[in-house]
Amino acid sequence: MTSQNYERLDSSALQYRSMKKRLPIIIVLFGVLVAAALPAAVGWIARDQIDHSLAENGLAQDAEWQAGWTRSTLRLRNPGVNLELRMRHVPLRPVGWLAFSGRAIVTQPAATLDLQGQIALDGRLEAFASAPGLQIYGPATWNYRQPELRLVTRRDGSM
Numbered sequence: 763m764t765s766q767n768y769e770r771l772d773s774s775a776l777q778y779r780s781m782k783k784r785l786p787i788i789i790v791l792f793g794v795l796v797a798a799a800l801p802a803a804v805g806w807i808a809r810d811q812i813d814h815s816l817a818e819n820g821l822a823q824d825a826e827w828q829a830g831w832t833r834s835t836l837r838l839r840n841p842g843v844n845l846e847l848r849m850r851h852v853p854l855r856p857v858g859w860l861a862f863s864g865r866a867i868v869t870q871p872a873a874t875l876d877l878q879g880q881i882a883l884d885g886r887l888e889a890f891a892s893a894p895g896l897q898i899y900g901p902a903t904w905n906y907r908q909p910e911l912r913l914v915t916r917r918d919g920s921m
Contacts, residue, residue, distance in 0.1 A: 800851075800852050801831055801832045801851035801852045802831050802832075802851070804851040804852050804859050804860060805829060805830070805831070805832075805833075805834050805849070805851040806829075808834070808849060808851070808860055809827060809829060809834060812825075812836065813825070816838070821838060821840060824838050824839055824840040825837070825838050826838075826839070831851075832850065832851050832852070833848065833849065833850050833851065834848075834849045834851070835847065835848050835849070836849070836864075841869065842868065842869055842870065843866055843867070843868050843869070844866070844867040844868075845864065845865070845866040845867075846864050846865055846866075847862055847863075847864035847866075847877065848862065848863055848864055849861070849862045850862070853880075856880050856882075857882075857883060858880045858881055858882045858883055859880075859881045859882070859883065859885075860880060860881040861878075861879070861880040861881075862877070862878065862879055862880070863876075863877060863878040863879075864876075864877045864878075865877065866891075871896055871897055871898040871899070872896075872897050872899075873893045873895070873896045873897070874893060874894070875891045875892070875893050876891070876892050876893070877889070877890070877891050878890050879913075884917065885916070885917025886914065886915065886916055886917065887913070887914070887915045888912075888913070888914050889911075889912075889913040889914075890910065890911070890912050890913075891910070891911040891913075892908065892909070892910045892911070893906075893908070893909055894907075894908060895907055895908070896909050
């Protein structure tokens with residue numbers, strides 16, 4: 763081998779070593795970028811899905827959003843329901859894609875509901891609703907004290 767060939771080999775080896783040193787830095791920077799962008803992306807997807815559901819039910823015009831990087835708030839005001847729902851995107855406790863809490867005042871049945879829940883990393887939705895009291899009017903009035911509802915669905919929508 764000539765000295766020119768050795769110089770080429772040395773140059774290639776130096777480039778390889780240099781890249782080997784930079785690779786962990788590139789991986790860390792990529793991870794930081796993904797971690798920084800993920801909450802905003804989850805918030806955007808959640809808003810899009812909720813807006814779609816509200817539009818299907820004719821409630822989109824009653825919704826008001828305050829969107830943030832890691833948190834969002836939905837306020838829904840119409841004659842049937844008064845809702846304020848606070849959402850945390852990619853929360854650390856509980857770990858998941860989205861955690862939410864809020865309060866809904868509904869007219870039929872007349873109740874104030876405390877809401878909380880989360881969308882877990884596996885796509886499972888867990889939602890809880892509770893009320894200090896609930897009245898259902900009809901031929902007979904039904905009064906319930908401290909009713910609770912727990913809803914758990916899998917990613918495919920089955921319960």
